Amino acid sequence: AQSVTQLGSHVSVSEGALVLLRCNYSSSVPPYLFWYVQYPNQGLQLLLKYTSAATLVKGINGFEAEFKKSETSFHLTKPSAHMSDAAEYFCAVSLSYNTDKLIFGTGTRLQVFP
Amino acid sequence: GAGVSQSPRYKVAKRGQDVALRCDPISGHVSLFWYQQALGQGPEFLTYFQNEAQLDKSGLPSDRFFAERPEGSVSTLKIQRTQQEDSAVYLCASSPGVGTRARNSYNEQFFGPGTRLTVL
Numbered sequence: 696a697q698s699v700t701q702l703g704s705h706v707s708v709s710e711g712a713l714v715l716l717r718c719n720y721s722s723s724v725p726p727y728l729f730w731y732v733q734y735p736n737q738g739l740q741l742l743l744k745y746t747s748a749a750t751l752v753k754g755i756n757g758f759e760a761e762f763k764k765s766e767t768s769f770h771l772t773k774p775s776a777h778m779s780d781a782a783e784y785f786c787a788v789s790l791s792y793n794t795d796k797l798i799f800g801t802g803t804r805l806q807v808f809p
Numbered sequence: 810g811a812g813v814s815q816s817p818r819y820k821v822a823k824r825g826q827d828v829a830l831r832c833d834p835i836s837g838h839v840s841l842f843w844y845q846q847a848l849g850q851g852p853e854f855l856t857y858f859q860n861e862a863q864l865d866k867s868g869l870p871s872d873r874f875f876a877e878r879p880e881g882s883v884s885t886l887k888i889q890r891t892q893q894e895d896s897a898v899y900l901c902a903s904s905p906g907v908g909t910r911a912r913n914s915y916n917e918q919f920f921g922p923g924t925r926l927t928v929l
Contacts, residue, residue, distance in 0.1 A: 802823030
């Protein structure tokens with residue numbers, strides 16, 4: 696069963712525009728939620744995480760995400776896109792009670808146009 | 810400091826060959842994970858080690874896949890009799906501790922660059 700759904704495999708924005716990448720999860724227990732970024736030929740880098748503390752989470756590079764339990768969502772936003780933000784973004788959830796293993800969404804490729 | 814390294818970065822194998830993929834985690838990291846990332850997909854969990862103990866191998870797709878971490882540091886993922894469907898990027902990640910929901914804690918996973926395996 697899919698635990699994380701990312702809506703939109705590709706998102707294109709202009710430089711300076713708002714970035715919104717969508718993520719919805721399904722979980723029978725309170726989830727831990729994450730956003731990772733992957734640049735070409737590089738490993739995944741953690742942008743931010745939600746682990747049941749503040750629902751609005753701030754991450755690196757000006758990104759933030761808000762956990763909304765009522766909507767089962769954890770959308771990633773950035774007020775103003777930069778060319779260097781172009782990459783693949785993955786939402787992930789940790790559901791296991793005994794390990795940190797992650798379940799990833801299928802990813803959203805962000806393109807930023809000048 | 811050095812991050813997680815993986816070797817080789819690229820591997821081409823003929824169908825039926827055995828391959829071995831190496832992961833060097835960050836020194837001192839207790840936990841080690843392997844993930845498989847097919848083209849256009851997100852990474853999928855394969856297996857997890859805590860030190861030298863393989864505590865979860867629920868994601869290994871078949872008995873052709875085998876992983877080990879004999880001294881609790883370097884890990885090797887071995888794939889026997891490779892098939893075309895094994896073509897993917899294999900990612901290794903390590904984390905400094907054992908974060909669990911039972912403890913209400915989480916340890917960040919640091920990912921290596923991956924090994925891209927192509928089976929012809």
